[in-house]
Amino acid sequence: MVETELRRDxxxxxxxxxxxxxxxxxxxxLLEPVRQDDEPAACPFCEGREGNAGPEVLAxxxxxxxxxxxxxxxxxxxxxxxLRIEGSQAGRVDGIYESWDGLGAHEVVIETPVHxxxxxxxxxxxxxxxxxxWRTRLQDLKRDARxxxxxxxxxxxxxxGARLDHSHxxxxxxxxxxxxxxxxxxxxxxHFDRTGQCVFCAITAQELLDGRRMVSxxxxxxxxxxxxxxxxxxxxxxxxxxxxxxxxxxxxxxTAMSVVLGEVMAGIDWALERPAYNLVLHTAPFGxxxxxxxxxxxxxxxxxxxxxxxEWGSGIPxxxxxxxxxxxxxxxxxxxxxGL
Amino acid sequence: MVETELRRDxxxxxxxxxxxxxxxxxxxxLLEPVRQDDEPAACPFCEGREGNAGPEVLAxxxxxxxxxxxxxxxxxxxxxxxLRIEGSQAGRVDGIYESWDGLGAHEVVIETPVHxxxxxxxxxxxxxxxxxxWRTRLQDLKRDARxxxxxxxxxxxxxxGARLDHSHxxxxxxxxxxxxxxxxxxxxxxHFDRTGQCVFCAITAQELLDGRRMVSxxxxxxxxxxxxxxxxxxxxxxxxxxxxxxxxxxxxxxTAMSVVLGEVMAGIDWALERPAYNLVLHTAPFGxxxxxxxxxxxxxxxxxxxxxxxEWGSGIPxxxxxxxxxxxxxxxxxxxxxGL
Numbered sequence: 001m002v003e004t005e006l007r008r009d010x011x012x013x014x015x016x017x018x019x020x021x022x023x024x025x026x027x028x029x030l031l032e033p034v035r036q037d038d039e040p041a042a043c044p045f046c047e048g049r050e051g052n053a054g055p056e057v058l059a060x061x062x063x064x065x066x067x068x069x070x071x072x073x074x075x076x077x078x079x080x081x082x083l084r085i086e087g088s089q090a091g092r093v094d095g096i097y098e099s100w101d102g103l104g105a106h107e108v109v110i111e112t113p114v115h116x117x118x119x120x121x122x123x124x125x126x127x128x129x130x131x132x133x134w135r136t137r138l139q140d141l142k143r144d145a146r147x148x149x150x151x152x153x154x155x156x157x158x159x160x161g162a163r164l165d166h167s168h169x170x171x172x173x174x175x176x177x178x179x180x181x182x183x184x185x186x187x188x189x190x191h192f193d194r195t196g197q198c199v200f201c202a203i204t205a206q207e208l209l210d211g212r213r214m215v216s217x218x219x220x221x222x223x224x225x226x227x228x229x230x231x232x233x234x235x236x237x238x239x240x241x242x243x244x245x246x247x248x249x250x251x252x253x254x255t256a257m258s259v260v261l262g263e264v265m266a267g268i269d270w271a272l273e274r275p276a277y278n279l280v281l282h283t284a285p286f287g288x289x290x291x292x293x294x295x296x297x298x299x300x301x302x303x304x305x306x307x308x309x310x311e312w313g314s315g316i317p318x319x320x321x322x323x324x325x326x327x328x329x330x331x332x333x334x335x336x337x338x339g340l
Numbered sequence: 341m342v343e344t345e346l347r348r349d350x351x352x353x354x355x356x357x358x359x360x361x362x363x364x365x366x367x368x369x370l371l372e373p374v375r376q377d378d379e380p381a382a383c384p385f386c387e388g389r390e391g392n393a394g395p396e397v398l399a400x401x402x403x404x405x406x407x408x409x410x411x412x413x414x415x416x417x418x419x420x421x422x423l424r425i426e427g428s429q430a431g432r433v434d435g436i437y438e439s440w441d442g443l444g445a446h447e448v449v450i451e452t453p454v455h456x457x458x459x460x461x462x463x464x465x466x467x468x469x470x471x472x473x474w475r476t477r478l479q480d481l482k483r484d485a486r487x488x489x490x491x492x493x494x495x496x497x498x499x500x501g502a503r504l505d506h507s508h509x510x511x512x513x514x515x516x517x518x519x520x521x522x523x524x525x526x527x528x529x530x531h532f533d534r535t536g537q538c539v540f541c542a543i544t545a546q547e548l549l550d551g552r553r554m555v556s557x558x559x560x561x562x563x564x565x566x567x568x569x570x571x572x573x574x575x576x577x578x579x580x581x582x583x584x585x586x587x588x589x590x591x592x593x594x595t596a597m598s599v600v601l602g603e604v605m606a607g608i609d610w611a612l613e614r615p616a617y618n619l620v621l622h623t624a625p626f627g628x629x630x631x632x633x634x635x636x637x638x639x640x641x642x643x644x645x646x647x648x649x650x651e652w653g654s655g656i657p658x659x660x661x662x663x664x665x666x667x668x669x670x671x672x673x674x675x676x677x678x679g680l
Binding site (some may be wrong): 003004005006007008010013017019029038081082084093096097098099101102104151152153154155158159161162167170172174176178179180181183184199202203206210222227228278279280281282284299301305307308309310311312313314315316318 | 344345346347348353354355357359388400421423424433436437438439440441442443461491492494495496498499500501502510512514515517519520521522523539542543546548551567618619620621622639641647648649650651652654655656658678680
């Protein structure tokens, strides 16, 4: 009786170990509640303290002045940027080592003016404005010839690396294609070379037929738990038809995405008791050369397990919940699918 | 003024972002004390409860019977193995997906009979016996033709993924070369093809000359903080001269390693206030084909930062402490170097 299964991700070729026993050990899980630790009166992201967060590069406002109250989403430069616009693109060599200035852009998307309102509690029309902010900023960063790619990510909860409680996401634009995106792009290209098909389209087609890992399949945006899920309840949200770039998504696509992402986050909140999580949005590198094989997608990564020496040493994560089981639970939580 | 620097690891080509300001933000650190939560009376690894841990495959004993008290190190099969000896090597194909039985070996090295004695508190002669157990088990696992590689790792503290408090490490033998090891082996081979030299030997030579990242350089085993350190105080312990396989290390090499590793762990304990950590030992894949370019090494990975969406999304870790600063602190803690 086999109780674990090695599965290979068809995009990157990386393996995971999936526990098929469906009886996870309590120690498999990190039950670290997401606390609100920050003092609201000191929060730089709250409405009324716009000056503390810095001058906005974008905001959703109805009838208010820039950098004043009266917004629902606001984008500002990161106050402690890991990447800066200033710097040289030239590398430095020291014997066998190479280094570069930390050149790039690092922005913060403040997702709500309200201190204790997590993204997953926003109604779909408010979630839409967050997606709009991501799209708009990606369109703008793409025009800077120094950047060749950008990644959007979000940290919710200290266990997911969040430093501030007030709900926010981040955009990082890079002078390189960072390794995780690079690995996916090259894997997708290799699949295209072998088959003439986008690997994400191939995944979508197979999952729609198979159904065991399907979480949401009624809109132009679908949600699945990936075959080689790295963590319990990992979920991918992506367009049903080929689309390399999130920044070119239509308003209607953002609407479908706000509905599906909202359902997925609500389902994960219910199943894992409001866990810490990360979001990662991967869109094709800016050059355009990868558009035939790359397909934008958003990863929802609940942070209820801990990376151990096993993951550091082998790169093969052990996932105590199969994606089939996770999808079954998420389907039962989906209001448009009916209850349990 | 550049405050972050992208650095490329010369083995894998992966990048990290190093913060050069040397003034880390308190939120950069995860200050999660390593607690002793387990009830000692229920610990299966304590002396006197040998039956609970399972039959030993190896032990360091003076005059005692197998599976009885009177040992200092004991190796047993993992009670919840992620990899099992039973299973088929044949893969399964389902459309675009591939999977395999979780075939392999998964053993636990109980490093001390005493419940609350962490590895870093063992004297050098006791640490030697742990290294001896790793070496002996690797020699044995290597004889099984189904395994092509093995990784030794250790989780200390819940933040590092430990499930039991009683000090132990683990061996995993795989039917494949897992991705992290594969990436190092292929990177080392590419360096060898370009230069005719082992990349680890090249690193050692440059670090001995440079000195800024040198932690311990007086024995046949050296310790450095790597140029592209992924986390604060990451430290590598490895032989000064080319040696592909830990399992072929001499008794004298193990003696030098027990001294250097003990110093490194004591220094990290002092600098980071007894943090959670992982150890990872990488030895060449069993086949022998990589012996010219691979060089065994042990990574000490303190777990005082949290992976965020940035690391999940880009694969470029942000490290708030430069390896030069970490090495300076560790040198000042080294008794054979003198105090602060």
